[in-house]
Amino acid sequence: MARFKKEGGKSVPGINTGSMSDIIFMFLFFFMVITTMREATLLVKIKPPMAGEVQKLEKKSLVSFIYVGPPIRIQYGTETRIQLNDRFATVADIQEFIAREREARDEADRKLLTTSLKVDGIVRMGVVTDIKQELRKIGAFKINYSTRKKVKNLE
Numbered sequence: 001m002a003r004f005k006k007e008g009g010k011s012v013p014g015i016n017t018g019s020m021s022d023i024i025f026m027f028l029f030f031f032m033v034i035t036t037m038r039e040a041t042l043l044v045k046i047k048p049p050m051a052g053e054v055q056k057l058e059k060k061s062l063v064s065f066i067y068v069g070p071p072i073r074i075q076y077g078t079e080t081r082i083q084l085n086d087r088f089a090t091v092a093d094i095q096e097f098i099a100r101e102r103e104a105r106d107e108a109d110r111k112l113l114t115t116s117l118k119v120d121g122i123v124r125m126g127v128v129t130d131i132k133q134e135l136r137k138i139g140a141f142k143i144n145y146s147t148r149k150k151v152k153n154l155e
Contacts, residue, residue, distance in 0.1 A: 039065065039085075040065065040067070040083070040085050040086050041086050042067060042072065042083070043067075043071060043072060043073075043076070043081070043083050043086075043087075043088060044067050044068065044069035044070060044071055044072060044081055044083050044120070045069045045070050045071075045072055045120055046067060046069050046118050046119075046120050047069075047120055047121050047122075048118065048119065048120070048121060048146050048147045048148050049119075049121040049147055049148070050147065050148050050149075050150040051145075051147035051148070051149065051150060052150050054147060054148075054149045057114065057116070057144065059112070062105070062109055062112050062113055062114060063113075063114045063115075063116050063144070064097070064098065064101040064113060064114070064115050064116070065115075065116050065118055066082065066083075066084060066094065066097075066115060066116070066117050066118070066131060067082070067083040067084075067118045067119075068080060068081070068082050068083070068117065068118070068119040068120065068123050068127060068128065068131070069081070069119065069120030069122075069123055070120065070122070071088075076088070080120075080123050080124070080127050082094075082127075082131070084097045085097075091127075091130045091131060091134055092134070094131060094134040094135065094138075095134055095137060095138045098115065098135065098138050098140050099138065101113065112142075113140070113142065114142045114143070114144050115135055115140050115142065115143050115144070116143075116144040116145075116146055117131065117143065117144070117145050117146065118146040119145070119146075
């Protein structure tokens with residue numbers, strides 16, 4: 001038998017890039033679906049206290065957050081501050097904040113609105129009590145305290 005030899009050697013065929021754009025758009029869509037947007041830029045330090053019995057909130061879209069803790073930046077001082085959305089506020093601003101949050105919701109969802117207090121563990125209870133009194137004045141009785149789940153010892 002005779003051997004046949006090609007002149008030019010073997011070459012690798014080019015990569016088909018026709019479906020490359022489909023793959024890129026698939027990845028883009030995937031990351032857009034799984035990504036959650038942060039609601040507010042935190043200006044206060046939050047290390048919630050531990051709790052034994054913890055439940056998750058069902059509808060986070062119906063939750064308004066009030067952040068309480070020491071400021072992250074030293075230029076804002078060291079005393080406990082209240083943050084509503086992306087700005088510092090006082091206890092007197094809470095009623096207006098809740099009223100705006102209610103107006104932004106549908107009529108049917110307004111009665112389901114929950115106020116979540118994200119409070120740092122070192123904050124004095126007097127500040128939390130003042131916030132709760134303001135929430136009572138405006139009729140926001142559904143309050144949630146954000147905590148960390150206590151890890152049980154395996155011993």
